[in-house]
Amino acid sequence: MQTTFSPAQLADPETAHSEQIIRKCVHCGFCTATCPTYVTLGNELDSPRGRIYLIKEMLENDRPADEKTVTHIDRCLSCLACMTTCPSGVNYMHLVDHARAHIERTYERPLADRMIRRILAMTLPYPERFRASLVMARIGRPFAGLFDAIKPLKPLAAMLKLAPGAVPAKSQVNAAGVRPAEGPRKKRVALLRGCAQSVLDPKINEATVRLLNRLGVEVVVPEGEGCCGALVHHMGQEEPALDFARRNIDVWSRTAEADGLDAIIITASGCGTTIKDYGHMLRLDPAYAEKAARVSALAKDVTEFLSELELPLPVNATDLVVAYHSACSMQHGQKITKAPKVLLAQAGFTVRDVPEGHICCGSAGTYNILQPEIAATLRNRKVKNIESIAPQAIATGNIGCMTQIGSGTGIPILHTIELLDWAFGGEKPASLAAVRPRGEPGLVAAE
Known part of the structure; x- marks a missing residue:
């Protein structure tokens, strides 16, 4: 695609990078077939190709974002299916990130939208605030119908509907400290405890630590680590996102210097995609560019790390049919497609692929709050x-997908690591208590 950026515009490194991305687009349209919003809405401007044109026009003319551009950029899930499909290697992720930062700087959103985004940015990345907000959401749930009837307040209704009926108790697994390996130490890793996930489902980190410890892996939960920055990054709030990244980089760098690190383990694939991009996000920061690149290189999804280990034979019989939902941030963002399914099969599960598995479930960070109708x-x-x-259980690697899909089906949905922990010596997850292997008496889900 031809561009007409001026030399002065290209002196800005972010604009120069975006210009290179735009020039790679050949307008072939392959991306439209896999873009969830284009498939759903049928509007060219809600396809990656259409959004690239909008971004190009906005940046080339060096103008503030307008309502039309913001509408169609906001509808993008950042699922990155277009990047998997694109034959030209267009890095749409970096382009739309730049566009969102430009929108945040130049566009004044309506008051209700500004306030909702501020609430999200001030609560979700902070576990204690988020926990308190979930308690308040339970109290406010009766007002969901009222908010749903007022268009600008639909996101508030979506928040109330998505909030769990009960908030899990705090888990010691998220406290800073070292969880030693059982037997001789084979590996040493840091665990990202995360923000929203650590509150919504601490069982995920508990299963991760148990399994890794049994496999001879020492797990460190460092003091001071926090949100990866993905949430505010995807809302265009670049400086807060970079501040989150720098804090984590400092923490993990000190942890690595203390006694070495073989990996930084990520159990939420949305976080993994962002942390693996720290090297790019901070490439222009002389104080952090090198450290950020090292951290990105150390970051591994938990299934990615497990696939590199020599696993024992399964301990528990796990003859269940499992649908594997590959989160967009896993398959498109990190290009991890085989490892989770291979591990589940190795653990004794019958793994089935989901039809249209490349299409997003609608979670996409805060998308199911900010764009509730498309998300639904x-x-x-x-x-x-x-x-x-007809699966008996659903496995996935992202808490957002678990919440989103779980709100629409009664089939138990678990993190992949919970199933693997059970197979290799852990307890059967409570959500599977009523599910029996096929052929055994008892309730079998989704027959």
């Missing part, structure tokens, strides 16, 4: 595809 359409499509293969 995508969730219903995903649930229909999952239920069509």
Whole structure:
């Protein structure tokens, strides 16, 4: 695609990088077939190709974002399916990130939108605030119907509907400290405890630590680590996102210097995609560029790390049919497609692929709050595809997907690591208590 950026514009490194990305686009349209919003809405401007044109026009003319551009950029899930499909190697992720930062700097959103985004940015990245907000959401749930009837307040209704009925108790696994390996130490890793996930489902980190410890891996939960920055990054709030990144880089760098690190383990694939991009995000910061690149190189999804280990034979019989939902941030963002399914099969599960597995479930960070109607359409499509293969359980690697899909089906949905922990010596997850292997008496889900 031809561009007409001026030399003065290209002196800005971010604009120069975006210009290179835009020039790679050949307008072939392959991306439209896999873009969830284009498939759902049928609008060219809600496809990656259409959004690239909008971004190009906005940046080339060096103008503030307008309502039309913001509308269509906001509808992008950042699922990155377009990058998997694109034959030209267009890095749409970096381009839309730049566009969102430009929108944040130059566009004044309506008051309700500004306030909701501020609430999200001030609560979700901070576990204690988030926990308190969930308690308040339980009290406010009766007002969801009222908010749903007022268009600008629909995101508030979505927040109330997504909040769990009960907030899990705090877990010691998220406290800073060292969890020693059982037997001789084979590896040493740091665990990202995360923000929203650590509150919504601490069982994920508990299962991760148990399994890694049994496999001879020492797990360190460093003091001072926090949100990866993905949430505010995807809302265009670049400086807060970089501040989160710098804090984590400092913490993990000190941890590595103390006694070495073989990996930084990520159990939420959305966080993994962002942390693996720290090297790019901070490439222009002379104090952090090198450290950021080292951290990005150390970051591994937990299934990615496990696939590099020599695993024992399964301990527990796990003959269940499992639908594997590959989160967009896993398959498109990190290009991890085989490892989780291979591990589940190795653990004794019968793994089934989900039809239209490349299409997003609609979670996408805060998308199911900020764009609730499109998100609900995508969730219903995903649930229909999952239920069509009659699984007894659903496995995935991202807490957002678990919350989103779980709100639309009664089939138990678990993090992949919970199933692997059970197979290799842990307890059976409580959500599977009523599910029996096929052929055994008892309730079998989704028959």
